[in-house]
Amino acid sequence: xxxxxxxxxxxxxxxxxxxxxxxxxxxxxxxxxxxxxxxxxxxxxxxxxxxxxxxxxxxxxxxxxxxxxxxxxxxxxxxxxxxxxxxxxxxxxxxxxxxxxxxxxxxxxxxxxxxxxxxxxxxxxxxxxxxxxxxxxxxxxxxxxxxxxxxxxxxxxxxxxxxxxxxxxxxxxxxxx
Amino acid sequence: xxxxxxxxxxxxxxxxxxxxxxxxxxxxxxxxxxxxxxxxxxxxxxxxxxxxxxxxxxxxxxxxxxxxxxxxxxxxxxxxxxxxxxxxxxxxxxxxxxxxxxxxxxxxxxxxxxxxxxxxxxxxxxxxxxxxxxxxxxxxxxxxxxxxxxxxxxxxxxxxxxxxxxxxxxxxxxxxxxxxxxxxxxxxxxxxxxxxxxxxxxxxxxxxxxxxxxxxxxxxxxxxxxxxxxxxxxxxxxxxxxxxxxxxxxxxxxxxxxxxxxxxxxxxxxxxxxxxxxxxxxxxxxxxxxxxxxxxxxxxxxxxxxxxxxxxxxxxxxxxxxxxxxxxxxxxxxxxxxxxxxxxxxxxxxxxxxxxxxxxxxxxxxxxxxxxxxxxxxxxxxxxxxxxxxxxxxxxxxxxxxxxxxxxxxxxxxxxxxxxxxxxxxxxxxxxxxxxxxxxxxxxxxxxxxxxxxxxxxxxxxxxxxxxxxxxxxxxxxxxxxxx
Numbered sequence: 001x002x003x004x005x006x007x008x009x010x011x012x013x014x015x016x017x018x019x020x021x022x023x024x025x026x027x028x029x030x031x032x033x034x035x036x037x038x039x040x041x042x043x044x045x046x047x048x049x050x051x052x053x054x055x056x057x058x059x060x061x062x063x064x065x066x067x068x069x070x071x072x073x074x075x076x077x078x079x080x081x082x083x084x085x086x087x088x089x090x091x092x093x094x095x096x097x098x099x100x101x102x103x104x105x106x107x108x109x110x111x112x113x114x115x116x117x118x119x120x121x122x123x124x125x126x127x128x129x130x131x132x133x134x135x136x137x138x139x140x141x142x143x144x145x146x147x148x149x150x151x152x153x154x155x156x157x158x159x160x161x162x163x164x165x166x167x168x169x170x171x172x173x174x175x176x177x
Numbered sequence: 178x179x180x181x182x183x184x185x186x187x188x189x190x191x192x193x194x195x196x197x198x199x200x201x202x203x204x205x206x207x208x209x210x211x212x213x214x215x216x217x218x219x220x221x222x223x224x225x226x227x228x229x230x231x232x233x234x235x236x237x238x239x240x241x242x243x244x245x246x247x248x249x250x251x252x253x254x255x256x257x258x259x260x261x262x263x264x265x266x267x268x269x270x271x272x273x274x275x276x277x278x279x280x281x282x283x284x285x286x287x288x289x290x291x292x293x294x295x296x297x298x299x300x301x302x303x304x305x306x307x308x309x310x311x312x313x314x315x316x317x318x319x320x321x322x323x324x325x326x327x328x329x330x331x332x333x334x335x336x337x338x339x340x341x342x343x344x345x346x347x348x349x350x351x352x353x354x355x356x357x358x359x360x361x362x363x364x365x366x367x368x369x370x371x372x373x374x375x376x377x378x379x380x381x382x383x384x385x386x387x388x389x390x391x392x393x394x395x396x397x398x399x400x401x402x403x404x405x406x407x408x409x410x411x412x413x414x415x416x417x418x419x420x421x422x423x424x425x426x427x428x429x430x431x432x433x434x435x436x437x438x439x440x441x442x443x444x445x446x447x448x449x450x451x452x453x454x455x456x457x458x459x460x461x462x463x464x465x466x467x468x469x470x471x472x473x474x475x476x477x478x479x480x481x482x483x484x485x486x487x488x489x490x491x492x493x494x495x496x497x498x499x500x501x502x503x504x505x506x507x508x509x510x511x512x513x514x515x516x517x518x519x520x521x522x523x524x525x526x527x528x529x530x531x532x533x534x535x536x537x538x539x540x541x542x543x544x545x546x547x548x549x550x551x552x553x554x555x556x557x558x559x560x561x562x563x564x565x566x567x568x569x570x571x572x573x574x575x576x577x578x579x580x581x582x583x584x585x586x587x588x589x590x591x592x593x594x595x596x597x598x599x600x601x602x603x604x605x606x607x608x609x610x611x612x613x614x615x616x617x618x619x620x621x622x623x624x625x626x627x628x629x630x631x632x633x634x635x636x637x638x639x640x641x642x643x644x645x646x647x648x649x650x651x652x653x654x655x656x657x658x659x660x661x
Binding site for chain 1: 314336346
């Protein structure tokens, strides 16, 4: 029975997903051990019960919260993958700015958009006033830092989890850029 | 506001899958299941260009590439090109210019491979309404292992080119204002040279595969989201395809020139943007034609059909084959974008080979500087289309304002036109199934949208309006801000 793996990107750039794909042809070896559930690579829109959930990106709007809670509920082991998930990352640099003023400046008073307005359709999820790391919203089991974590770090970490081992501290593989 | 009150029924596709970033599509159907409205919404708002205000200019190329993990090199290089202007480096050294080109073409190769093989190929190989459990790279690996393997290794090669030129596969550090901070050693060059001929061969196979997939379901592929659009792209001075640098070329739907070889540093004289209440992504348009009429298409389909030639032999041969195919009917077919994308991937592989044979890459003259200036605009053709970075830096070397118009934003209206067309052609009056709804996503995927890039774009640049009387005396002055 294969382990089920789900991944998602919240307020991230997909760079951590790229680093996961940077395991290159080892992807095929991974696929011998795990089945993909909801990930940006599959057409599964909602996460089923999973063994491992990898979440990239911080939490910047109401939709991110809903997706993160779905992952927490469905995944036995939830991993904060990369700098944004661990700390909020670069998008959290907006935390010292006033969101309303920012929206107004971009959409309302911008001469490059002569007919300005602030997007307000109910189809758009509400932005949060701050960008949060995952652990401020749900319990997180493991943190893998780096922008992005290297493919080697992700590979080694997943190998440990798949083998049922406590992941090693990955000396030399963890980076904090 | 979305009209979701009766008699309309709302259908939502969320999240969009096998695309990069966050978006959703809503459909409104009347009581006869006819499509009343179809919209692609970009649902996130971030503050990238806002929070780089106050940062030193030299940090910008490494900060802003974090807009996107799939095409970080585009942002890294567009920002570096803008910062070249800031430090007065108007002509880079040959070593620096060629290393950046090598990095850029490495990225074109990896991004195009990722999109075609990992994201789009399941629709094309298995059918738009195949079992959703099968529509992914895992099934491609199981049923077409050689195609999946080549896709993974093509992407790997592009990523290795990036690693050796930028220092890291994702979010590298080598492009700096005025040049680069490393060259390519002989060992690194030889490492890439040993695989590049295989990569060119596989890229030719990929062009043939994309052509075959288009041809084997020809009627549907030609009809699917087929529409004429105005176009925008950068073009080399001699009319050749160049993804790193050029002047702006705009053509109308019939292919007539609107403007050509326009120096891009004053792009706002030609482009404006509109906001709609239902998306955080703006809608750019050609200023001369206005917001209703002025929308346009960017990216591989535009570049392949609007360049005069491709300056590498295999890719140019493939381009002519593409243009002539079925009396030119592929030129405006949205799904032919995949084919055009593979021709560009082949061009990238050939260009990488040419650059690797250039000894300038082992040069040691990496940086130039001149007289600093306050404003810099950097532009290039990213994998998905024209990318604009624009910065204003103050006397303390801090970023005062920034404006980004990313590739996917240029395609905003074109993507909405595509999904409306597909919704009306395939969904109208039918009971909606998962397979039919996937048709909408197939149309969006053809553009390879980078919704992550699009949601980050927030910024501003100063606009100063002066009212000057007949004697040349300033009678009024107004400063305001323009944002991405």
